[in-house]
Amino acid sequence: MAEDWATMGKAGESALPGACSNWGESTSVLGQGPSKRPKSGGESVKSTGASAVTVLDKIDQRILTRLQEDGRVSMAQLARELHISVTPCVERVRRLEKYGYIVGYRADLSPAHLGQNLLAYVQVALDRTTPEVFDRFRTAVEVLEFVQEAHMVAGGFDYLLKIRVRDMKEYRSVLSSHIACIKGVQQTHTYFVMEEVKSSSKVRVQAR
Structure with a gap:
């Protein structure tokens, strides 16, 4: 796996056949990535807040x-x-x-038992920060099962994706065939997770 990371880091676009010509990719282990690139356009922040309908005792x-x-x-x-x-x-x-405090119930599955052993976080920068480009990217990402989370963020890039796949080979295919070729994607940077120290979907409950 170390050889695959090194190959991707050195070869860039050439390591991913079929990648879009205007797209660039870099990779690193978490904590060792390059500095954020400056934004060429404006930034948008997506609000996820919800108003409370009732008071919790x-x-x-x-x-x-x-x-x-x-x-x-x-x-x-x-x-x-x-x-x-x-x-x-x-x-x-x-x-x-x-009132929306409970939005659903689910079973938490074991990625290891299902062979989904590679976890990566991907920074995505778009070529333009317009509503049309944002909508197109969101629509494309929402249907990708290997994308567990997708967040619009403020800073040096536009979206942060959490992707879980089987191995490096599948990740390279996912990146080149599904992420990089979304129209409007200009650049990506991948962080591979070496160890999951904590993973939880629980929300802290406290008095309001």
Whole structure:
């Protein structure tokens, strides 16, 4: 794998057959990347805030914390832990779902068991910062299953992608065939993760 990283870092575009001619790529291990490039145009920041519809009390906070720990806990068990009856417990959970505090339930899978052993973060710079270019990039990325997260950011690049694939060979294919050739992508820089120290989707619950 070290040889693959070195090849990509030295060869740049030539290491990725089929890559777009106006696109440039560089790679590094996390913490060893180059300095950010200056922006040629304006910057856009996407807001993800949501207004609260209701006020959370301590029981609501405990419900949210517990369901983040185990989304399959029964309402009867949850009610016992909260020292309330089942009916108001169910009503509280439904209210939290209705007002958008709980947006879904899911199973957390093991990437290692599924052979998805390579994790990378990719900085993407676009050639123009216009609504049309942003919309085109978002539309293209949303349907890519190997992209676990995509964020518009402020700074020296436009988007940060979290990509998980099997190995370096698959990553090279993903980058050249799916990311680099999105119209408007000017440059990418890849950080390969050496060790996942902490990975969590839990949101800190506190009084508002």
